[in-house]
Amino acid sequence: MINGHGDDIYKYGHVPMNFSSNICQQTDLSALKAHLAAKLDLISNYPEPEAWSLERLIARKENIPEECVIVTSGATEAIYLVAQAFRYRYNLPTPSFSEYADALALFPPESEESSVWICNPNNPTGDVFSMDDIYGMAQAHNLVIIDQSYENYTDAHMLSAREAVEMSKVIQLHSLTKTYGVPGLRIGYIAAAPPLTKIIRQFMRPWAVNALAIEAGKYLLQHGAVLKPDLQEAQRLAQRLRTICTVGESHTNFMLCEIHPYTAAELKKYLAEEHGMLIRDASNFDGLTPHHFRIAAQSPAENDALVEAIKAFMEKKRHE
Numbered sequence: 505m506i507n508g509h510g511d512d513i514y515k516y517g518h519v520p521m522n523f524s525s526n527i528c529q530q531t532d533l534s535a536l537k538a539h540l541a542a543k544l545d546l547i548s549n550y551p552e553p554e555a556w557s558l559e560r561l562i563a564r565k566e567n568i569p570e571e572c573v574i575v576t577s578g579a580t581e582a583i584y585l586v587a588q589a590f591r592y593r594y595n596l597p598t599p600s601f602s603e604y605a606d607a608l609a610l611f612p613p614e615s616e617e618s619s620v621w622i623c624n625p626n627n628p629t630g631d632v633f634s635m636d637d638i639y640g641m642a643q644a645h646n647l648v649i650i651d652q653s654y655e656n657y658t659d660a661h662m663l664s665a666r667e668a669v670e671m672s673k674v675i676q677l678h679s680l681t682k683t684y685g686v687p688g689l690r691i692g693y694i695a696a697a698p699p700l701t702k703i704i705r706q707f708m709r710p711w712a713v714n715a716l717a718i719e720a721g722k723y724l725l726q727h728g729a730v731l732k733p734d735l736q737e738a739q740r741l742a743q744r745l746r747t748i749c750t751v752g753e754s755h756t757n758f759m760l761c762e763i764h765p766y767t768a769a770e771l772k773k774y775l776a777e778e779h780g781m782l783i784r785d786a787s788n789f790d791g792l793t794p795h796h797f798r799i800a801a802q803s804p805a806e807n808d809a810l811v812e813a814i815k816a817f818m819e820k821k822r823h824e
Contacts, residue, residue, distance in 0.1 A: 516776055521806050523799040524784040526627065526654065526758045528731040530803065531685040539723050540716055551715035554708065558721045562693055565725060566665035571698045574705065575721070577712050579653050579679040579692035583607045586649055586675055586694070589704045592619040598791035599760075601627045601651065605790065617646040624662070625654045628786050628798040630754025632660040642673045647700075653679035653692075656730050657756045665695035672697045675704075684724045685731050689717045733757030738801035744811045748818065758800040760786060763814075766821055768797035771814065779813040 512524070522529060555575035563570040576582040580603055587607035591614040596604055604621045620641050624633045641648045648671075655662045655678070668674040680691040691713065694704060738757045745751045750762040763771055768785040775781040784798040801807055 512782075516782065519776060519780050519782045521779075521781040521802065521809065523802060523806075523810060524782040525687075526657070526756075526798075526800045527682055527687055528657070528685055528733050528757065531729070531731055533685065535727065536684075536686070536720060536723060540720060543716070543719050546715040546719060549715070551711055551713065551718055553710040554705075555713045555718045555721070558691075558713075558718050558725075559693070561722055561725050562695075566695060568666050568669050568695065569698065572665075572669050572695055572701055574694040574696075574701055574708070575713055575718070576692045576694060577714075577717070578681055578690035579651060579677045581690075581712065582677045582692050582694050583651070584610070585704050585707055586677075587611050588707045590617075590619060590647055591615055592617045592647055594618070595620040595645070596790075597622060597626075599628060599786075599789040602789060604649075604651075618644075619647040619649060620645045621649045621651070623651045623653070625658050625660070625754075625756045627654065628758070628784070628789055628792075628796075629752055629760045630658075630756040630758055632658060632755045635661065635663065638663055638674075642671055646673065647675065648673055649675045649677065651677040653677065653682050654756055656683050657733050657758075659735060660755045668695055669697050672699075675700055680721055680724060683730055684728045686720065686724070689720050691717050691721045733801065737804055737807065740804075741799075741801045741807040741811070744807070745814070748811070748814050758798055760792075761797050761799060762793070762795050763797065764795055766817075767794040769794065770821075771797060771817055774817045774820070775810075775813055778816075779809070781810060781813060 558575045559573040560570055563573045583603050584607045588611045591611050593613045594608055600623050622633055665676055668676040676695040678693050681687045742751045742759050752760045768787055772783050772785045775783055786792050786796040786798045787794045
């Protein structure tokens with residue numbers, strides 16, 4: 505459901521403050537750009553049919569066997585591969601990332617075995633599942649799919665790839681897109697025990713990951729800086745917003761908010777047109793309402809500007 509995704513900045517003109525994307529905005533990619541500029545000859549040839557060289561690097565980094573890693577064109581491709589490979593009955597806690605339901609709808613269950621799909625930390629709430637939660641799911645289901653795209657955006661303990669492989673029932677999805685702030689390159693990977701990755705590989709398309717993305721992944725793993733949002737600043741923003749609207753508890757840089765009696769669509773339109781700010785209308789997440797929106801904290805100055813802009817919106821609506 506591409507149109508349902510949040511970062512729709514392409515629909516607008518100049519929007520200098522983007523609170524809609526969970527990806528950390530303040531990152532210097534100049535060294536990566538220079539490296540890729542020197543590697544443009546790669547586009548003259550086909551890439552590896554499967555990104556083996558990048559898989560080897562990831563396996564070494566995660567201290568797991570190479571056969572436990574599958575590189576994908578972003579975590580989204582991984583979601584669709586897993587949904588196709590394991591047509592189990594499924595459980596989807598809500599609200600959560602809509603792509604799981606969209607992928608599963610394409611591949612109806614063909615087995616009585618059960619699976620559960622979770623996002624950890626969860627999008628859009630910023631909740632984190634504990635290790636006890638995950639072990640309990642592994643006891644209750646035949647397969648646990650954990651999307652850890654935002655694993656570096658929290659201080660909470662995350663299940664390691666090695667732990668996931670050793671549990672044998674867990675498939676972990678990872679996003680280099682979010683780890684290094686390169687959403688345009690589409691690089692993700694799956695970590696799971698060999699019997700699971702063997703099944704998934706049967707559904708992979710050859711050359712799914714392009715040559716520049718593979719080269720970028722290798723460079724970033726060796727030289728890139730892992731993005732870490734300012735979680736203290738995110739908490740400061742949440743406290744300021746709570747004087748205006750409802751804000752859920754979050755363990756990440758992004759948070760789910762609710763505004764009444766107005767809608768998120770009204771607020772989004774006002775902020776974009778009047779203040780050059782973009783937020784995420786979260787009304788299309790299953791279980792949420794037209795009043796829900798999600799924001800990701802930015803710089804202190806931008807965050808303060810957002811608070812003041814929302815106050816101005818509320819004041820304007822009261823006088824209409």
